[in-house]
Structure formats: C-alpha cells, structure tokens
Amino acid sequence: MVIDFSTYYDLPSQIDRIFEEMSKPLYFTQRRVSYPPINICEDDKNIYVSAEIPGVDIDNVELTLTDGSLVIKGERKSESGKYYRQERASGNFQRIITLNVPVDPDNVSAAMKNGVLNIALTKAEETHPKKIDISLS
Amino acid sequence: MTQEIIKKDTLPHFNPDSDILEREDGFHIFMDLPGVNREDLVIDLKENELEITGKVEYAKKEQSKDVHLEFGSGAYVRRFTISDTVDAEKIKATLKNGVMELFLPKAAKAIPKKIQIQAE
Numbered sequence: 001m002v003i004d005f006s007t008y009y010d011l012p013s014q015i016d017r018i019f020e021e022m023s024k025p026l027y028f029t030q031r032r033v034s035y036p037p038i039n040i041c042e043d044d045k046n047i048y049v050s051a052e053i054p055g056v057d058i059d060n061v062e063l064t065l066t067d068g069s070l071v072i073k074g075e076r077k078s079e080s081g082k083y084y085r086q087e088r089a090s091g092n093f094q095r096i097i098t099l100n101v102p103v104d105p106d107n108v109s110a111a112m113k114n115g116v117l118n119i120a121l122t123k124a125e126e127t128h129p130k131k132i133d134i135s136l137s
Numbered sequence: 138m139t140q141e142i143i144k145k146d147t148l149p150h151f152n153p154d155s156d157i158l159e160r161e162d163g164f165h166i167f168m169d170l171p172g173v174n175r176e177d178l179v180i181d182l183k184e185n186e187l188e189i190t191g192k193v194e195y196a197k198k199e200q201s202k203d204v205h206l207e208f209g210s211g212a213y214v215r216r217f218t219i220s221d222t223v224d225a226e227k228i229k230a231t232l233k234n235g236v237m238e239l240f241l242p243k244a245a246k247a248i249p250k251k252i253q254i255q256a257e
Contacts, residue, residue: 013216037207043200050195052171052208054235079167081158088154088169115171115235 035093036072036117044129047121049097054115055088061117065105070097070121101127148192153213163242164223170213171235178237180230187217187228189237222247 036051051072053061062073071094078090099121107122156167170178172193181188191213219225224244231238 038205039195039203039207039209040205041198041201041203043198043202046201048198048201052235054169054171055167055233057234079156079158079165081160081165083156083158085155085157088156088167112234114173115169 034095035089036095038072038095038097040097042123045123047099047101047103047123049119049121051095051117051119052115053112053117056112056115058110058112058117061112063108063110063119065103065108065121068099068102070099070119071095072097072117148194149209149211151211151213153189153191153215155215157217163240166217166237166239166241168215168237168239169235170232170237171208173213173232173235173237175232178232180239182219182225182228185219185221185225187219187239189213189215189217189239191237 036053038049038051041048049070053072053074053076056074056076060074062071064071064073073092073094075092076088076090078086078088102124103121104124108119110117110119112118154169156165158165158167168189170191170193172195173191177192179188179190181190192211193213194210219241222243223241227242229240229242231240
C-alpha cells in the first residue's frame with residue numbers, strides 16, 4: 001500500500017484503511033481463493049450451503065448433485081463499455097463441494113435472495129441420530 | 138486517558154468490488170453488494186464525494202454448527218470522487234440481485250457536439 005501525503009488524497013481515511021485491513025477477521029482467510037465464496041453449516045438433519053453470487057439469476061446457476069458432491073456452476077457476464085476500473089469477477093465459475101454424508105437427492109431446495117444463493121440439503125435418513133432406549137431388566 | 142473509547146459498530150468492513158465504465162450517455166458504476174437489502178443501502182452525495190454504505194447481517198441458524206466460512210456479516214463502504222462532467226442531480230441507482238448500478242449521466246456541457254461547417 002502506498003501512502004500519498006499530497007493534498008489531493010485524504011490521509012486520515014488512508015490510515016483508517018490500514019487499520020481496517022489489520023482488523024479484518026481471520027476466519028475469512030479463504031476468501032478470494034476460489035469463486036464464489038461459500039459458507040457451509042449443518043445441523044442434525046440438514047446441510048446448509050450458501051454462496052455469494054451477486055448479479056446472477058437463479059435460472060443461470062446450474063446445481064448438480066452427484067454422488068458425494070454438490071456442484072455450483074454458472075457464468076457472470078461483464079458489462080460493455082469503456083472500463084476505467086474492473087474489480088468484479090466475470091466469466092465462468094464452478095465450485096465443487098464435497099459432502100461427506102449421504103444426502104436425499106429428492107429433498108434439495110435452493111433460493112436466491114439479494115445475490116446470495118441458499119441451498120438446503122437433507123441428510124439421508126440413515127445418518128439421522130437416533131435415540132436408543134435402554135430398558136432396565 | 139480518562140476518556141471513554143466510543144466503540145462504533147463491531148461489524149467488519151469490506152471494500153465492495155466495483156466496476157466503473159463509461160458509455161455514451163454517462164458513467165456507470167457496478168458494485169457487488171451480496172446480501173444487502175434495499176433498506177440497508179445508503180448512498181450519500183456530499184459536494185463531489187459519493188459514499189456508498191451497505192450493511193449485511195446473516196442470522197445464524199439455531200442449533201447448527203458452522204463447518205466452513207468464507208463470508209459473513211459485515212458493512213460495505215466505498216467512496217468515489219465525482220468529476221464535474223457528471224450531472225449530480227440526475228444520478229440514478231438500482232439494486233438488483235445484490236448488484237448496485239449507479240448511473241451518472243454526463244452534464245449537458247460535457248456531451249460532445251458536432252459543429253457544422255458552413256461552406257462559403
């Protein structure tokens with residue numbers, strides 16, 4: 001990072017930015033490694049996968065559930081015009097999520113809201129934890 | 138050091154990815170703001186400084202545990218300096234699918250004009 005001390009640049013905000021850079025939470029370290037960024041969480045019965053895919057319609061996202069993995073595939077189109085700055089990723093993307101538990105292929109729901117894709121997968125019946133009653137003899 | 142430290146919001150700040158491009162009618166700024174609702178997006182124009190702030194908060198699902206995280210709640214902040222060639226009164230913003238589009242039309246004086254040459 002270059003600090004410019006000339007009057008054209010707002011120095012306080014640049015210093016703020018350096019501190020912001022340092023205070024970034026460490027748990028997002030994998031951000032920007034692969035596209036799109038995803039979050040995975042699970043409970044006893046479901047696996048929830050969410051992905052940040054702004055600017056893409058749900059119809060243009062291809063979700064494939066194969067044996068043991070979920071594939072998110074799509075394309076981000078770039079706008080036409082004379083570019084001064086281009087930071088947003090564009091082009092084809094694909095992300096494979098390995099699922100370590102069997103899921104019910106008929107019970108998958110996906111919804112897109114504000115550029116965030118939410119997928120809920122139901123774990124297969126046999127993986128649900130079961131309570132075993134112990135009978136006293 | 139008796140002054141109490143005022144803690145602002147604890148959300149991490151992100152610099153949203155932006156594209157700036159020029160078309161014949163003016164400048165377009167596209168900004169990725171995934172998860173931001175329309176109500177949480179604030180666009181401020183002070184003199185020629187344009188500030189865009191957005192907030193996103195993901196509710197944690199109860200009784201679920203996180204396996205892998207790459208994004209989360211946060212605040213998006215980005216500032217732009219607008220040139221004089223932009224008509225500040227006619228700036229338009231739309232938010233769709235987590236992408237904000239800002240349209241900055243050129244001021245009438247900045248639009249190139251053809252000059253007719255009269256033959257003698």
